[in-house]
Amino acid sequence: MSKIAYRKIVVERFGGTETMRPVEATLAEPPPGYARVKVLASGVGFTDLMARSGDYLLQRKVPFTPGYELVGEIVDFTPDGPRPAWLQEGVRVAVSLTKMAAYTEYISLPLWQLVPLPDGLDPLAAATIPLDYLTALSVLETHGRVATGDTVLIQGASGGVGQALSRLGALRGLRMYGTASAPGAEELLARHGVTFIDYRRQDFETVLREREPGGVQAVFDHIGGAGLRKAYRALSPGGVLVSYAFSGRPGRMVGDTVRGAARVKVMNLRPGRRAALSMVPFEIKGDHAWYRAGLERVLEMAARGAIAPRIGSVHPLMKAADVHAALESREITGKAVLVTDQV
Ligand SMILES: NC(=O)c1ccc[n+]([C@@H]2O[C@H](COP(=O)([O-])OP(=O)(O)OC[C@H]3O[C@@H](n4cnc5c(N)ncnc54)[C@H](OP(=O)(O)O)[C@@H]3O)[C@@H](O)[C@H]2O)c1
Structure with missing residues (x-):
């Protein structure tokens, strides 16, 4: 296992979309209980826009990477206990984060946070769900x-x-x-x-x-x-x-x-x-079982067509600032999804 070089979007200071820019970074090997995930798609929520402008209660300090939800593929992981059968390299997972960081090409996440995508569920549609x-x-x-x-x-x-x-x-x-x-x-x-x-x-x-x-x-x-x-x-x-x-x-x-x-x-x-x-980020942190069962349930509903998540528009991750601007000016409406080159 080696370090992974990747890009992410960073908000450098609170303000308008000019404060967002791509940054290069590296991801070290996952510590015990963590996986490295190659991100395919991230959902954009109104909360991300609030956080960018510094107007959000659960505010991250600058510089930070926005985004609460993503879909990706497990690159590798380091177990810290018994391993569930589904936990394998290459498996696609959906994640709702408790602290923002989803506008990225790679991310290291605790294993409890990874929920496997059901077969047949489009990763872009899944990214609108968590x-x-x-x-x-x-x-x-x-x-x-x-x-x-x-x-x-x-x-x-x-x-x-x-x-x-x-x-x-x-x-x-x-x-x-x-x-x-x-x-x-x-x-x-x-x-x-x-x-x-x-x-x-x-x-x-x-x-x-x-x-x-x-x-x-x-x-x-x-x-x-x-x-x-x-x-x-x-x-x-x-x-x-x-x-x-x-x-x-x-x-x-x-x-x-x-x-x-x-x-x-x-x-x-x-x-x-x-x-x-x-306050869902607190609820996820406080009850991992609720989080996993809930996310599994809605992903499964989407896979069998009981709910049909609506993608408003799809954009390259590196254009995240333009997407924020377009949402603010109402040039685009509906749920925006950011995709990496890897989707
Ligand atoms: N508690 C939590 O854990 C949690 C989790 C996720 C999101 N949130 C928060 O939930 C809020 C919504 O997020 P979102 O991503 O769903 O935002 P969104 O997609 O931008 O939707 C905002 C909605 O608010 C409507 N709206 C705007 N002004 C309104 C008004 N005066 N009266 C009634 N409706 C109005 C908009 O309607 P039109 O566009 O049709 O005008 C739109 O339907 C945000 O504040 C977000 O931070 C909280």
């Missing part, structure tokens, strides 16, 4: 505890996490409302039976009061701010508000996240309704 779908599982199951027939509101149902919530929600037989504004959002939401609310022109609380006078069983929110109180009011007795981000005011998200998380905790003290906070 963070968004684990977040959806956390929101729907761990915190939301929703049941078939429940009525829910998904804020931002056209986004990466919002689409994962919609797809898994449809499979669970939820009745769903979703806020969005992007062109084509109404048709996109309709594919999963989600009733569209245009958040630029309609007030979701008014719509829900008219159409669901008894309230909804759950609201899933990533915006925060004044919308949280409205969402709480829209709940039926026993209903739950699950917050998974506080991204309504770009540039002020760290403070808003701290305040928003405190507000959710206070809301949860009131009797009659619940409020909960989903």
Whole structure:
């Protein structure tokens, strides 16, 4: 085994896309309990853009490599205990990271974090799955505890996490409302039976009061701010508000996240309704078994076509800065995937 020379994208200082650049590095042999993985594709999430600008609660210090999710091939590994049969060189794996670093050609990862791709699953489609779908599982199951027939509101149902919530929600037989504004959002939401609310022109609380006078069983929110109180009011007795981000005011998200998380905790003290906070990187770190079982489950669902992850666009890894710029200007929409030369 020898050192591997590779390239990765580094954010050199917090700011715009000009702060991102390719950097050459080398990867040493894996220590016990680690594998070296050749990355094929990485998913781009809104969180990556927040982290680049220094506006993210779980912020990495600069210089850092963005990206929470990837698909790759095991190059080599050093076991530190009994080896599962699937763990072999050349096996394709999906990974959700607890600290960003996915915009890279190679990476060293702990063995517990590698989840094998089921046969036949396209690696690019798989790269769109880990963070968004684990977040959806956390929101729907761990915190939301929703049941078939429940009525829910998904804020931002056209986004990466919002689409994962919609797809898994449809499979669970939820009745769903979703806020969005992007062109084509109404048709996109309709594919999963989600009733569209245009958040630029309609007030979701008014719509829900008219159409669901008894309230909804759950609201899933990533915006925060004044919308949280409205969402709480829209709940039926026993209903739950699950917050998974506080991204309504770009540039002020760290403070808003701290305040928003405190507000959710206070809301949860009131009797009659619940409020909960989903923080997936912590949940992965705290419960490896939940992470592995959840990711295995959604990958298997994708492999058999029960969920159809939607790739918005595909770009070379080294063009990551252009992809951030295009997402910010809304030149491209949907889930962007970065691919290495090795895919
Ligand atoms: N808790 C966790 O562990 C966790 C995990 C993953 C992501 N996140 C966070 O979740 C958030 C969403 O991430 P993502 O990757 O899904 O982002 P994304 O793909 O950019 O989606 C954002 C969504 O928000 C919608 N939106 C924007 N402004 C809105 C408003 N005022 N009201 C309602 N909806 C609005 C957008 O709708 P249109 O484009 O249709 O206007 C879009 O559907 C981010 O803040 C991210 O950091 C948290």
